[in-house]
Amino acid sequence: MEGEHGNSDVKFLIGHNAGRSAIIAAFIATHIATMAGLWFGGARLPQFDFNTLNGYLVLGLNYGFANPAINFVVGGIIHYTSGIIWGVVFALIVHPAIGRFIKPLAALTPVNNYIKGVLWGIVLWIISSAFWMPLLIGPLFAPIGVGVGPFLTSFGPYGVQALFTNLLWHSIYGINLGLLFSPTPAGGSRTWRSTSGVGVR
């Protein structure tokens, strides 16, 4: 089993290298978060259907309303692709960078990997709430009288709870990504080593 870029001193929970591990972990994390978002209504939270929202973005509201199943599937493909790409960016760029800049997170331990995933989820929550929703979904829904508000503070009938529900959604993504993309030293008896090699060497 080989680690990152041919290194045999790092093992992954899933897959044999960082790229493959990231793709699989990100797919699972995206799927769990997406399904949870569809079930949020059961917990009295705003439903987060990113598949449908992505479908509206590419197919338009009129087509999406007339063909909800096609809209959901097309939007789902885009949404899952985005989730996987964000996961690969995390695994190959952000994960090793955090280890380099935040020294307590340098060691390749499951807990450090997890904390990095949670931090990445929070970053994506900010990107989603500050840019994606207000700048893309807001203007799209404006003609039918549905607002998003600055930083997702007035999405349709909801107030600030949509913002915190978005945090929950992205936390679920980050938690699962951090737990599943977990590079650790291959030698069981060795001490945890620096993250400097993973993803950048």
Next chain:
Amino acid sequence: MAMKLAMVYAGILLLGLVLLIIGALIEPARPAISQSGESLIALGLAFLLIGVGFFLAWANPTR
């Protein structure tokens, strides 16, 4: 250090549980919605899951 970190995450988990319970208590019956009730439910679930996830990572599934 590891013990201190575990205590922090236990605190996050407990905070999540408290927020979730308060949110559930102040959330009115359907179809009415409460902004603060739903916000607390969302924040409570987020903290709760982050706390649970930490202990899953702490259990070290790769060992």
